[in-house]
Amino acid sequence: GQQVMQIPQYQHVQEGEDFTTYCNSSTTLSNIQWYKQRPGGHPVFLIQLVKSGEVKKQKRLTFQFGEAKKNSSLHITATQTTDVGTYFCINQFYFGTGTSLTVIP
């Protein structure tokens, strides 16, 4: 399977700032899932996107699936220290490269 690329690899933000991570594929994705892994922990499911152009929200988190189904994004509004961790997108059980988020209090 082809690994999906994520950018940025690392992101440091001040608490209260917004954060966005992007997931890009060279091929069309049937669906995409997002997971969060806290330091020392295991991945925890956040959401699955299936439809072209789909947008889903979970409180301060907004997930978007591109019209061409080749990219996806996760946006966090007003980050909190509890948002610290690595965010992965997954395509067909293959993890993206991940974005590690650090929130500075």
Add this chain to the structure above:
Amino acid sequence: GAVVSQHPSWVICKSGTSVKIECRSLDFQATTMFWYRQFPKQSLMLMATSNEGSKATYEQGVEKDKFLINHASLTLSTLTVTSAHPEDSSFYICSARGPSGWTDTQYFGPGTRLTVL
């Protein structure tokens, strides 16, 4: 619901020994389980997919004779690292997926940290 356990949570062994890691779905039947390996500050790399009652499907570059996978029941899959060497030291994580049509979501175990001396 949808809890996956792994045992042991950590293990230290001598080079040349074999280590078995168990992955159990506690409250659901998992027709498919996945084994991943994660090195520090890196993403999870899929090692193999195991389906209950059949041979595992290994990803390219993963030695099937070194990483033996058995999925003997709908709630248990095991990964045995044979003749472990220091380069096998890593964080091994399993995940389980429900029956077809139930959900594509993977439920991850807490992981097993293997250190080979």
